[in-house]
Amino acid sequence: MKINELELVAQAKEILYGNLRGGFTVPTARLYPFQWNWDSGFVSIGFANFDLEAAFSEIHSLLKGQWTNGMIPHIIFHSETEKDYFPNWDFWETNVNPGAPNTPKTSGITQPPVLGFVLEQLWEKHPDNPQVVDFIKAVFPKIVDFHQFWYEYRDPYREGLVFIYHPWESGRDNSPLWDAPMNRIDLENANLPYYQRRDITIADASERPTKLQYDQYVYLLQLGKKHLYEGKGIAEESEFLIQDSMINALLISSNDSLIRIGKKLNLDVGKIEEWQQQSKKAYNDKLWNDSLGTYTGYDLRQQEQLPYWEIGGTSALFAGIPSAEKAQKIVDHLKELNNSGYFIMPSFDVHHEYFDSRRYWRGPVWPQMNWLIYFGLQRYGYPEMADIVKQDLLELVSRFGFHEYFEAQKHLVETTHGGYGGKSFSWTASLVLDLILAT
Numbered sequence: 001m002k003i004n005e006l007e008l009v010a011q012a013k014e015i016l017y018g019n020l021r022g023g024f025t026v027p028t029a030r031l032y033p034f035q036w037n038w039d040s041g042f043v044s045i046g047f048a049n050f051d052l053e054a055a056f057s058e059i060h061s062l063l064k065g066q067w068t069n070g071m072i073p074h075i076i077f078h079s080e081t082e083k084d085y086f087p088n089w090d091f092w093e094t095n096v097n098p099g100a101p102n103t104p105k106t107s108g109i110t111q112p113p114v115l116g117f118v119l120e121q122l123w124e125k126h127p128d129n130p131q132v133v134d135f136i137k138a139v140f141p142k143i144v145d146f147h148q149f150w151y152e153y154r155d156p157y158r159e160g161l162v163f164i165y166h167p168w169e170s171g172r173d174n175s176p177l178w179d180a181p182m183n184r185i186d187l188e189n190a191n192l193p194y195y196q197r198r199d200i201t202i203a204d205a206s207e208r209p210t211k212l213q214y215d216q217y218v219y220l221l222q223l224g225k226k227h228l229y230e231g232k233g234i235a236e237e238s239e240f241l242i243q244d245s246m247i248n249a250l251l252i253s254s255n256d257s258l259i260r261i262g263k264k265l266n267l268d269v270g271k272i273e274e275w276q277q278q279s280k281k282a283y284n285d286k287l288w289n290d291s292l293g294t295y296t297g298y299d300l301r302q303q304e305q306l307p308y309w310e311i312g313g314t315s316a317l318f319a320g321i322p323s324a325e326k327a328q329k330i331v332d333h334l335k336e337l338n339n340s341g342y343f344i345m346p347s348f349d350v351h352h353e354y355f356d357s358r359r360y361w362r363g364p365v366w367p368q369m370n371w372l373i374y375f376g377l378q379r380y381g382y383p384e385m386a387d388i389v390k391q392d393l394l395e396l397v398s399r400f401g402f403h404e405y406f407e408a409q410k411h412l413v414e415t416t417h418g419g420y421g422g423k424s425f426s427w428t429a430s431l432v433l434d435l436i437l438a439t
Contacts, residue, residue, distance in 0.1 A: 003391075003398050005436045012429035015402055016046060019426045020054070024061035024078065028404065028422035031202050033085055035062060035076040038171055039427050041114035042368050046430025048122045049437045055122060056135050059115065063142050065106040068099035070149030072115070073106035074168060080105060086198045087221060097228045108221070108229040112171045112247055113150065115143045116254025120261055125438065133265070140267060144258060150251060151275055153231035156300075160278030161243045161286060162251060163300055165234045166220045170244050170312070172347065172361040173217075174209040176354035177242075177297055177306050182216045184239040184301075190219050207358055207420045235300075243298040245287050246312035252279050253319035283321055287313075293329035295321075309333065309349040311369050317376025327380045334373075334385055343392040345373055346408035357408045364405040364420055367393055371431040374439070390435050402428040 019025040024035045025043050032039075040062045047055035065076035077089035089105035100106060119136050126132045154162040164170055167178045195218055199208055209217075220240055227233030235241060255276045262269035287295045289305055295313035297306040314330055316322050322330065338344055343365050348355050350363070357363035370393040377386035396406040396418065404421030407413050 001395050001398065003394050005394070008394065008397060009433055009436055011402065012046070012433040013050065015424045015429040016043065016054075016426060016433075018424065021078070023057045024076075025058065025426045027427065028425050030084060031199060031404075031422040033079075033082045035065075035078060037062060037072055037074045037076075037111035038114045038368075041118040042371070042427040043430045044118055045121045046427075046433045048125045049434060052122075052126065052129070052131065056131075059118070059135075059139060062115075063139060065101060065104055066142060066146070067097070067101065067106075067149075069153065070145035070147075071110050071153075072146050074109050074111040075107040077105040077107075084198055084202075086195060087218070091195070092221070093225055094229065096225055097230070100229075108224050109166050109169050110149075111169060112250045113146060113254050114250055115139075115146065116257040117250075119143065120257035123261065136261060137265065137267075140258070140261065140265075143254070144272065147251065147255065147258070147272065147275065156231070156235050159286075160275065160280075160282040161248055161298070163231075163235070163241050163243050164247055165231075165238045165240055165242075166217065166224065167213075167240070168217065170242070170247060172246070172310075172312060174213050174359070175310060175312075175361040176348055176352070177308055177310055177312070178240065179354070180306070181240045181242065181299055181301065182213070185216050185219055187212075187215055187219060190215075190222075192218055192222070203421055207360060209360060239301060241300040242306070243287070243300060244312060245295040245297050246315045248279065248283055248287070249295070249312075249315040249319040249321060252276065252283065252321060253315075255279065256320070280321060283316070284323075284326075288322075288326065293326075293333060308352065311345055311347040311366070314345065314369070314373050314376065317380055318372045319376075320379060322380075324380070331377065331380070331382055331385055334377075334389075338385075338388055341410045342408050343396060343406065343410060344389045345369060347405075350408070357412065358416075358420060360405070360421070363408055365393070365396060365408050366405045367397075367425075367428040367431050371435060374435065390439065393435070394432065397428065397432050402432070404428065 026033055027036055027039045040058045044055040044058040066072050092108050094100035094108045123132055150162045167173050255272050258272050259269045289296045292309050294309050295316050346363050347361050348363050355363045370389050374386045374389045400419030402425050403419030404425045407418045
């Protein structure tokens with residue numbers, strides 16, 4: 001398929017500006033009408049290619065919601081009048097924690113820690129710009145505080161691996177990875193509050209998490225509220241307590257970026273280096289599954305790996321974690337998928353009964369993951385495979401538009417729509433633009 005990259009860049013810029021809301025972008029106009037944590041990190045990377053002030057503003061706006069314990073929440077509710085979303089700010093009731101900001105309102109959980117490597121991306125794009133240095137110096141300590149939050153509140157055994165207690169924190173909300181631990185939740189005696197979903201009135205319900213999964217999400221939200229959104233009490237009670245492969249890989253990657261930045265700017269990186277020394281070793285020792293040839297999540301409640309081949313494990317390439325031998329095993333799997341009629345990279349094991357190429361994180365292709373995989377493959381010396389990952393995403397966007405996620409099976413895009421979830425999506429626009437302009 002012939003891809004018009006100049007046209008894609010123009011469309012991407014139009015989407016990003018169209019999703020701007022007074023200094024930050026919404027992921028998409030109706031489905032996600034607020035500011036999301038890791039979305040904004042990726043959006044800042046895209047903006048940095050053509051509008052540096054917008055890139056700075058995106059991060060500054062996100063950091064307005066940072067808690068005193070260092071947590072950067074997964075949603076910042078800059079508007080308290082927008083009602084077209086659930087769970088909204090009033091359902092979270094984050095004022096149970098005295099460290100949560102009163103303005104803006106926020107959610108009570110976090111998301112993948114991407115901001116460290118986002119800072120490095122901005123600097124690499126503008127190495128001689130003093131504005132970038134000033135921006136980095138201003139936000140650097142806040143991002144270090146965010147990492148401190150992870151290691152202080154989410155690493156109960158002080159082993160260098162952090163946990164999540166809600167699937168929304170993983171960024172991969174309804175991945176089959178979470179089915180077993182989520183299904184241990186006793187919903188019959190949970191006494192859940194009444195709630196009304198908004199997402200399935202805007203997007204196709206067949207592309208979204210199920211009602212059962214939303215009940216489980218709400219249960220864990222209530223559990224967090226019960227324990228004032230602090231890690232210790234949650235760790236003692238939650239059935240869902242996972243050391244996620246992607247969360248930990250992106251934390252390691254962001255640690256590395258902060259260390260490199262800090263050394264260039266003569267900033268103190270001693271504690272980051274201590275975290276990093278422990279984290280990389282623990283990641284390889286605990287999360288690698290040799291029979292699967294990938295990294296997996298670890299269930300702290302059951303003290304066992306979650307033995308699935310899924311997209312989170314590939315983020316270790318981006319972080320530079322695997323040895324050359326382990327990286328080769330991951331790449332071999334990508335090559336097999338490419339030769340078997342799949343766009344790279346499906347978000348879950350295509351050979352597993354749980355694979356669903358239409359439903360959110362149970363199979364579709366996700367743009368931000370392709371961006372991570374692309375640079376991970378480049379890092380390990382696989383430029384041809386990296387180009388396939390890039391071209392697959394550009395083809396999907398060219399054919400179906402800037403959707404939130406996409407069909408993974410090539411034969412199905414001839415008979416189905418192919419683009420799923422939200423339309424005119426910010427991180428899709430941002431990262432398509434970056435892959436074209438910066439690679």
